[in-house]
Amino acid sequence: MKPELFDQAALTLPALPRDAGGPVFRAPWEAQAFAMTLALHERGAFSWSEWGEALSEAIAEAGRAGDADTGEHYYRHWLTALERIAARKGLVTESLLRQRRDEWEVAARRTPHGQPIHL
Amino acid sequence: MSHDSPHEGDLHDHDQARGHDRSQGGSELSEMDARVRALESLLVEKGYVDPAALDILIETYETKVGPHNGARVVAKAWVDADFRARLLHDATEAIASLGYTGRQGEHMVALENTARVHNMVVCTLCSCYPWSVLGLPPIWYKSAPYRSRAVIDPHGVLRDFDVMLADGVELRVWDSTAEIRYLVLPMRPAGTEGWSEEELASLVTRDSMIGTGLPKSADTRHVA
Incomplete structure (x- = not known):
């Protein structure tokens, strides 16, 4: 892992929840969303300024819908921004995302508790 | 999002034999977990992200x-x-x-x-x-x-x-x-x-x- 990647992200995204050692996450999915964003940026899918715009847009939109912007839902907005920028860049489509999400939920329900969930 | 309803016709109970309590049936994913998995699996399939690279990134922060x-x-x-x-x-x-x-x-x-x-x-x-x-x-x-x-x-x-x-x-x-x-x-x-x-x-x-x-x-x- 290149620390400078995170430093760039932190520079562009001052609100990123972090402590002295780097970003902090409250759930595994938050770390996954974060890692996907770094990986996509690294391969040039979008620039940090594009990402910053997408994220601010998602946060502002949630604010208009009544989200208090306490940081509580930071990664929820982050994921919304990531889904959108991925669609905008033609990497995925919204309908594929919806369909795939349903498939995961079905897969989870048929997977016995304690076993890895596969599609 | 509930584990309460047993799965009718569930054929995936092999682990019962090991003595673990599997009476609750299937697993559950939170809404956010399902969304992240959906995006990640699509990006991986299309070759836009490498799952091994993602794991390394996450491992860096797993204690975080x-x-x-x-x-x-x-x-x-x-x-x-x-x-x-x-x-x-x-x-x-x-x-x-x-x-x-x-x-x-x-x-x-x-x-x-x-x-x-x-x-x-x-x-x-x-x-x-x-x-x-x-x-x-x-x-x-x-x-x-x-x-x-x-x-x-x-x-x-x-x-x-x-x-x-x-x-x-x-x-x-x-x-x-x-x-x-x-x-x-x-x-x-x-x-x-x-x-x-x-x-x-x-x-x-x-x-x-x-x-x-x-x-x-x-x-x-x-x-x-």
Whole structure:
């Protein structure tokens, strides 16, 4: 892992929840969303300024819908921004995302508790 | 999002044979978990991200789910006998009394390590992993080989993590059910008499709370 990647992200995204050692996450999915964003940026899918715009847009939109912007839902907005920028860049489509999400939920329900969930 | 309804015609109950409680049927994913998996699986399929690279990124931060609430629970139990008794009697209540609650009111059980018994928890695979207390699950923990080895050869798994149990210590392996999540209460390290809760908490690692590690020793004390 290149620390400078995170430093760039932190520079562009001052609100990123972090402590002295780097970003902090409250759930595994938050770390996954974060890692996907770094990986996509690294391969040039979008620039940090594009990402910053997408994220601010998602946060502002949630604010208009009544989200208090306490940081509580930071990664929820982050994921919304990531889904959108991925669609905008033609990497995925919204309908594929919806369909795939349903498939995961079905897969989870048929997977016995304690076993890895596969599609 | 409920584990309550049994799955009719569910043919995936092979693990019953190992004596684990599988009566609750399937797994569940939170809405956010399902969304992340959807995006990730599509990006991986199309070759836009490499799953191995993602794992490396996540591994870098896996100990960074903060704050480590579980460490504070353990440290308090080490210094406060009443709290310890409450934790062992009703961990859900004791943990909630410190302000740490899970999302679905899951039932927590604390497993006490003693000079005679070492506990190890194996299931961290779905949303039942109590990350609000334990932090992000380690990547290695999700792998099927690890999981089956933990059941078949738990001593071998512990050795891989450099945990050597003294002769005669009984190793108990616990597999979370849909409704019960476990927190291992490790033994307080020697030489920590008079330490503050905060100093003690700095010795409590995630792995020591799932039983694949021991707390750090007293000489790694953080000077606060």
